[in-house]
Amino acid sequence: QAVLTQPSSLSASPGASASLTCTLRSGINVGTYMVYWYQQKPGSPPQYLLRYKSDSDKQQGSGVPSRFSGSKDASANSGILLISGLQSEDEADYYCMIWHGSAWVFGGGTKLTVL
Amino acid sequence: EVQLVESGGGLVKPGGSLRLSCAASGFTFSSFSMNWVRQAPGKGLEWVSYISSSGSYIFYADSMKGRFTISRDNAKNLLYLQMNSLRAEDTAVYYCATEAQGELGYWGQGTLVTVSS
Numbered sequence: 731q732a733v734l735t736q737p738s739s740l741s742a743s744p745g746a747s748a749s750l751t752c753t754l755r756s757g758i759n760v761g762t763y764m765v766y767w768y769q770q771k772p773g774s775p776p777q778y779l780l781r782y783k784s785d786s787d788k789q790q791g792s793g794v795p796s797r798f799s800g801s802k803d804a805s806a807n808s809g810i811l812l813i814s815g816l817q818s819e820d821e822a823d824y825y826c827m828i829w830h831g832s833a834w835v836f837g838g839g840t841k842l843t844v845l
Numbered sequence: 846e847v848q849l850v851e852s853g854g855g856l857v858k859p860g861g862s863l864r865l866s867c868a869a870s871g872f873t874f875s876s877f878s879m880n881w882v883r884q885a886p887g888k889g890l891e892w893v894s895y896i897s898s899s900g901s902y903i904f905y906a907d908s909m910k911g912r913f914t915i916s917r918d919n920a921k922n923l924l925y926l927q928m929n930s931l932r933a934e935d936t937a938v939y940y941c942a943t944e945a946q947g948e949l950g951y952w953g954q955g956t957l958v959t960v961s962s
Contacts, residue, residue: 775952825890832904834892
């Protein structure tokens with residue numbers, strides 16, 4: 731079982747909100763981890779969006795709009811990237827990342843389609 | 846302006862070696878930890894290796910241990926990745942990226958490594 735699992739795809743309409751999940755493997759407690767989020771558009775390297783551990787321990791990337799935010803769902807053992815007021819430019823691949831076992835681990839990525 | 850420029854990629858036969866370089870400019874290279882991250886064609890991101898700002902701490906992904914070696918030359922603002930015993934599954938775009946508190950903030954445009962006979 732992968733350390734981090736993300737849905738492979740998600741579709742949402744312009745103006746709506748999208749909730750992208752990053753589920754940690756059973757036995758790895760999301761509450762103890764900082765979860766990082768990256769956006770990647772075709773043909774470009776990834777860009778850092780934000781990190782989230784708790785409401786008191788989080789950080790927005792420089793220049794990243796406030797409509798991108800992080801949270802957690804402890805009951806689902808998941809980190810969440812919430813994008814509100816979806817715009818066409820938000821169409822991209824999104825990756826979560828944690829530091830686990832002396833290694834950075836990426837989720838498999840979610841392709842977000844805005845249509 | 847921060848710039849990271851990877852080089853050294855290309856076509857190599859299985860079992861062969863390559864050394865990638867990442868030239869940094871526009872920031873104090875010696876103050877930043879660095880990472881290599883790769884992406885196979887049409888696939889997701891895969892972390893490869895980390896090196897601390899001084900080079901004292903180094904980590905590798907399990908599948909690269911014993912085959913890849915990360916190093917840096919702070920006097921020349923260069924990051925390296927020596928890759929040996931290359932396999933077809935190592936085919937990917939290799940990115941270098943700065944790291945500060947887990948934020949992989951600046952990325953290069955990547956260099957393509959193709960392992961094929």
